[in-house]
Amino acid sequence: MTAFRLEDWRAWAPGLETADDWRAWAQSPHTMPDNAQAQPSCAFLPALQRRRLSRLARMTLETAWPLCGDDEQLPFVFGSHHGETPQTLALLSDIVDGQPLSPTRFGLSVHNAIAGQWSILRGQRGESSAIAGEADTFEHAVVEGLLQLAAGVPAVLVVVAEELPPTAYAPWIADVPFSYAVALRLGKPDMNMDPSAHGNWQLRLDRADDHAPCAWPHALDFLRALLARDSSLQHTWKSRRWNWRRTR
Amino acid sequence: MNTSTHTALEQEVAQLVIDTLNLEDLQATDIPPQQPLFGDGLGLDSVDALELGLALQKRYDIRIASDDKDARRHFATVASLAAFVASQKAACAN
Numbered sequence: 001m002t003a004f005r006l007e008d009w010r011a012w013a014p015g016l017e018t019a020d021d022w023r024a025w026a027q028s029p030h031t032m033p034d035n036a037q038a039q040p041s042c043a044f045l046p047a048l049q050r051r052r053l054s055r056l057a058r059m060t061l062e063t064a065w066p067l068c069g070d071d072e073q074l075p076f077v078f079g080s081h082h083g084e085t086p087q088t089l090a091l092l093s094d095i096v097d098g099q100p101l102s103p104t105r106f107g108l109s110v111h112n113a114i115a116g117q118w119s120i121l122r123g124q125r126g127e128s129s130a131i132a133g134e135a136d137t138f139e140h141a142v143v144e145g146l147l148q149l150a151a152g153v154p155a156v157l158v159v160v161a162e163e164l165p166p167t168a169y170a171p172w173i174a175d176v177p178f179s180y181a182v183a184l185r186l187g188k189p190d191m192n193m194d195p196s197a198h199g200n201w202q203l204r205l206d207r208a209d210d211h212a213p214c215a216w217p218h219a220l221d222f223l224r225a226l227l228a229r230d231s232s233l234q235h236t237w238k239s240r241r242w243n244w245r246r247t248r
Numbered sequence: 249m250n251t252s253t254h255t256a257l258e259q260e261v262a263q264l265v266i267d268t269l270n271l272e273d274l275q276a277t278d279i280p281p282q283q284p285l286f287g288d289g290l291g292l293d294s295v296d297a298l299e300l301g302l303a304l305q306k307r308y309d310i311r312i313a314s315d316d317k318d319a320r321r322h323f324a325t326v327a328s329l330a331a332f333v334a335s336q337k338a339a340c341a342n
Contacts, residue, residue: 047271047272047273047274048271048290048291050270050272051269051270051271051272052270052295099306100302100305102299102302103295103298103299103302104295104299107295
């Protein structure tokens with residue numbers, strides 16, 4: 001099944017916290033200043049539960065949190081091309097300096113750590129996946145969510161989060177202009193839904209002959225198209241052309 | 249005896265706990281010297297204990313062997329941690 005209903009969304013980036021902030025950004029997309037310090041408050045958690053949350057984890061939790069009801073169990077898909085580059089650099093730097101490693105940092109240095117923290121903090125006992133792809137990690141994460149829908153669940157959460165990498169990674173990472181997280185709640189298509197809502201969508205993969213990378217990270221460009229009420233968009237990465245179409 | 253008043257070293261140790269474990273909403277005076285740090289007290293767990301052990305090593309150059317049977321006692325409260333730090337400092341000075 002490649003058709004779904006976008007039931008709800010949340011997003012966070014430095015300086016872009018509310019739906020109105022994002023609507024304004026979608027009118028004229030631009031790079032947000034990111035000092036690597038600004039992060040969501042996650043004020044819904046007591047301090048003791050926030051103590052091990054990295055910036056990327058906070059971005060993920062802040063956006064996913066309101067999309068899941070208190071008594072709901074939803075499959076969870078976490079997607080990130082680069083993962084926690086600041087944590088990786090901190091651990092590697094300690095190794096180079098001959099310093100002992102922080103047990104907390106080390107324990108959370110796997111790609112599915114944030115999905116695990118979501119599971120623990122929200123009491124979610126169902127499926128969760130952590131995906132790292134290329135520039136089209138967003139589409140791969142959504143496909144993973146659609147597979148969960150096809151398996152019979154009524155709704156699924158998909159969060160794609162990237163953090164501005166430390167400057168040491170600058171020569172190799174060019175597709176994260178600023179830190180961001182985009183959380184989507186996907187459900188089955190609903191032909192009776194209010195057309196003013198977020199809409200029913202189809203995602204189709206075709207073969208691309210030309211390589212034409214998107215100017216923005218795919219998750220942000222999808223959000224831009226959603227808020228601009230575009231009826232379709234294409235994201236091409238290498239030989240993969242992802243066709244998004246709003247069906248109603 | 250007023251158990252909620254911190255000595256200078258207890259204040260320092262309480263701040264070390266807060267900084268090491270990112271307890272962002274707390275101040276040193278919020279952790280009474282006699283309050284248990286683990287379990288039903290402040291609510292720290294075994295990973296926090298490892299992290300604290302590392303912080304003591306970096307800050308005071310104190311090494312705690314992983315099989316040290318007294319470790320649990322040393323880590324019980326801010327007061328016991330401060331006493332432990334003081335005794336290690338004294339041992340080094342001698």
